[in-house]
Amino acid sequence: MLALDLLGLGPVLPVVVLDRAEDAVPVAEALVAGGVTTMELTLRTPVALAAIEAVAAKVPGIVIGAGTVVSPGQARDAVSAGARFLVSPGSPESLVDAMAAAKVPFLPGVSTATEAMALLARGVTELKLFPASAVGGPALLRALSGPLPQLTFCPTGGITPETAGDYLSLSNVACVGGSWLTPPGLVASGDWAGITALARARPL
Numbered sequence: 001m002l003a004l005d006l007l008g009l010g011p012v013l014p015v016v017v018l019d020r021a022e023d024a025v026p027v028a029e030a031l032v033a034g035g036v037t038t039m040e041l042t043l044r045t046p047v048a049l050a051a052i053e054a055v056a057a058k059v060p061g062i063v064i065g066a067g068t069v070v071s072p073g074q075a076r077d078a079v080s081a082g083a084r085f086l087v088s089p090g091s092p093e094s095l096v097d098a099m100a101a102a103k104v105p106f107l108p109g110v111s112t113a114t115e116a117m118a119l120l121a122r123g124v125t126e127l128k129l130f131p132a133s134a135v136g137g138p139a140l141l142r143a144l145s146g147p148l149p150q151l152t153f154c155p156t157g158g159i160t161p162e163t164a165g166d167y168l169s170l171s172n173v174a175c176v177g178g179s180w181l182t183p184p185g186l187v188a189s190g191d192w193a194g195i196t197a198l199a200r201a202r203p204l
């Protein structure tokens with residue numbers, strides 16, 4: 001799979017934070033039931049790698065990836081656990097090297113034209129804009145599309161169901177990332193039907 005194919009899996013890439021590994025499979029199944037076919041599980045909690053492993057083994061209907069990849073070792077560990085793509089909030093060179101070497105699609109994070117140009121120079125054209133709403137939102141992406149039309153973005157950070165459409169209508173946006181499909185309260189209470197309902201209500 002190429003990074004562009006990853007971005008084409010759906011207009012919303014759910015960003016999921018889990019405190020309990022046993023929640024991973026039901027959350028993934030709830031998203032699949034709502035029509036979602038991909039999920040970014042963040043490496044922010046100690047259970048993240050186990051959670052990725054469980055989803056990779058038990059939920060064939062979802063393309064599972066790792067988010068919050070901030071070190072080269074995490075890129076390697078996530079792929080060993082079964083992550084089929086990698087997402088990072090930033091793009092330090094050593095991390096981009098490791099993500100490229102991992103041989104799965106990856107979305108390095110940028111928030112400026114200079115960072116985006118550094119990645120373009122090494123042939124990386126699919127990027128995460130982070131933190132999207134804080135660094136300029138749709139206006140920034142529209143401005144970047146002029147001088148850098150080769151780039152395709154998955155903006156993430158502060159995007160809501162209400163603002164997602166403003167991003168998705170842009171020529172250089174393929175999908176948006178967001179945590180709103182899996183709110184901590186619904187995950188903690190095991191409200192899988194509630195997650196399915198949020199997934200169904202996402203922009204299509």
Ligand SMILES: O=C(O)C(=O)C[C@H](O)[C@H](O)COP(=O)(O)O
Pocket residue numbers: 015042067068069087088089109130156157158159177178179180
């Ligand atoms: O974990 C990462 O790799 C990140 O870069 C941060 C996430 O993209 C945001 O935390 C998304 O969360 P919301 O803003 O709640 O939608």
